[in-house]
Amino acid sequence: MITLTEAAAKRALELINKSEDYIALRPGVQGGGCSGFSYTLKLSDAPEESDRVIESAGVTIHVDKKSYLYLMGTQIDFVTEDLQSGFRFINPNAKRTCGCGESFSV
Template sequence: MTTAASDIALTEQAARRIHAILANESPGAVFRVSVEGGGCSGFQYHFAVESAPGAEDALLEHAGARVAIDPASIGFLAGAKIDFVDDLMGQSFRIDNPNAVASCGCGTSFAV
């Protein structure tokens, strides 16, 4: 089964925050979400702003937010929901990932 950007949900809160971040960037900029090896559970999420998506990236667009996901990461994110939380613990992007079988206490790394 092939995972597409449409298999990943972006909450309104996340879309608003990403749109605000990209408003200060050059036209065509994207917010990159990727999965990298590391962290205390084996994999970790990485967030970055890039000037443009890569040729092979999947693009998720919602409410002015443009999210790029590379081909190596998209399979790890199938069915995931990207959210932005602003609470007493701070502000952060959080990913609710149904593929994760374990995660660390801080929620930034996971195992599959």
């Protein structure tokens, strides 16, 4: 399962509701980054045929099967620190993360 904190759900709904085209959040994993994999996060207009469709805190999440394997158990948070804000992945499957927290290895 992938879950959203209250702050992440609130921000995701703000972004989704700003557009008539998007209905869900799409977290993912791609190769790259200094630790091997990097996180992606986009808005989704429809699920792909092989996507898992999850609901968390009132937000629909579309995630492809490959990414789901790496993101099972992950919590997505939205944080504001000093002059920066953004989504943060808290992934129990990550064995190592880079200093900036944007990439990981399993």
